[in-house]
Amino acid sequence: MSNTLFTPFTVRGMTMPNRVVMAPMTRSFSPNGVPGENVVEYYRRRAENNVGLIVTEGTVVDRPGSGNDPNYPKFYGDESLAGWKAVADAVAKTPGxxxxxxxxxxxxxxxxxxxxxxxxxxxxxxxxxxxKSVSAAPTDEDVADMVNSYARSAGYAKELGFDAIEIHGAHGYLIDQFFWDVMNQREDKYGGGLEDRATFAAEIIRECRKAIGEDMPIILRFSQWKQQDYTARLADTPQKLESFLNVFADAGVDVLHCSQRRFWEPEFPEQDENAHLNLAGWAKKLTGLPTITVGSVGLNGDFFEAFQGKGAPAASLDELFERLDKGEFDLVAVGRALLQDPEWATKVKEGRFDELRSYDGKALATLY
Incomplete structure (x- = not known):
């Protein structure tokens, strides 16, 4: 049993009761963008069962074209924000x-x-x-409002009583599209080399800080891979990764959420030293910032198979505990295992490993 997973962790103005993070998992259970009582219950059950920090499903920011499904929750508009206020209030009654x-x-x-x-x-x-070119490149004014759309929604999070914010900069979505030279061919300050292509995200971090003040942590989720290309890599050496991530460190990010499909896979196995480190391990080593590891924690099987209705058997947590105890990363994000079982963290804390369930492949769409 890990001596670290269920110890407190403090970052900026937030103290978590333990190192368990509920990973963000997209769901389409908010008709017209409004989270209802079922969403409140979904998060409450996990917060009261030893999840130290919940990162909600993706919530689209305050810009008209930010979402592609009307059932994704919005993080703007009076009715949607009232729904999120109920979520925040419910979690505030728990230690999470x-x-x-x-x-x-x-x-x-x-x-x-x-x-x-x-x-x-x-x-x-x-x-x-x-x-392929399908539209004109956005104007400077458009890009500025994209940046500010995150800041506006961050400000709403502060007003509603949330404890932190996470900026989704991974998996081939807008911020990651700015990172990726295949989709970002701008010739202004937002284009060019990888550090330059990180400018958009850095501006978002700075504007969000202005909106939320000094007490709330800002988490940035990033990935090498894209949903459009699993083999894509932004940085193919530790040196390039360091330069990239330091842009966000300089902008004031507090935590790096390092998304990979399987947490146990080394990021740079060809290195003579530290070849075993995963993406979160390298990010912490290179920047000194706290990091969250994620990727098939507690399960054998890639999480994208869940979208195809495939199940996955429960897996040993021994390697995860060992790496956490060594300080390779600071926090552990759990996805499908928590989606399937709201009591997953409680069972792990109490050593009830024989009760951890396999993922049945249906939870993404059906379970609360």
Missing amino acids: KIAPQLWHVGMVRKPGTGHNPDAKSDSPSGLTHTG
């Missing part, structure tokens, strides 16, 4: 903490979809992941 994940899908959105079908889809350069 909660952060909304602020999200803009960018060019993943097809025209005519989402909460505002007539809105245009935002992008860095008007290019798809294949390099």
Whole structure:
């Protein structure tokens, strides 16, 4: 049993009761973008069962083309914010903490979809992941409002009583599209080399800090892979990763949420030293910032198979505990295992490993 997983962790103005993080998992259970009582119950059950920090499902930011499904929750608008206020209030009655994940899908959105079908889809350069031009590159004014849309929603999180915010900069969505040279071919300050392409996210971090003040942590989720290309890599050496991540450190990010499909896979196995480190391990080593590891924790099987209805058997947590105890990373994000079983963290804390369940492949769409 880990001596670390269920110890407190403090970052900026937030103290978590333990190191267990509920990973953000997209669901379409908020009709017209409004989270209801079922969403309140979904998060409450996990917060009262030893989840130290909940990062909510992706919530789309305050810009018309930010979402591509009208049942994704919005993080703007009076009715949607009232629903999120009920969520925050419910979690506040537990020891757990909660952060909304602020999200803009960018060019993943097809025209005519989402909460505002007539809105245009935002992008860095008007290019798809294949390099095809489908619209004009956004103006400076457009990009500025994209940045400020995150800050506006961050400000709402502060007003509603959330404990932190997470900015979704991974998986081929808008911020990650700015990172990726296939989709970002701008010739201004937002384009160029990888550090330059990180400028958009850095501006979002700075504007969000202005909106929420000094006491709330800002988490940035990033990934090498894209949903459009699992083999894509932003940084193919530790040196390039260090330069990239230091842009966010300089902007004032507090925690790096390092998304990979399987947490046990090394990020740079070809290195002579530290070849075993995963993405979160390298991010912590290179920046000194706290990191969250994630990727098939507690299960054997890639999480994308869940979208195909495939199950996954429960897996040993021994390697995870060992790495956490060594300080390779600070926090552990759990996805499908917590989706399937609201009591997962309680069972782990109490050593009830024989009660941990396999993932049945249906929980993503059906379970609360």
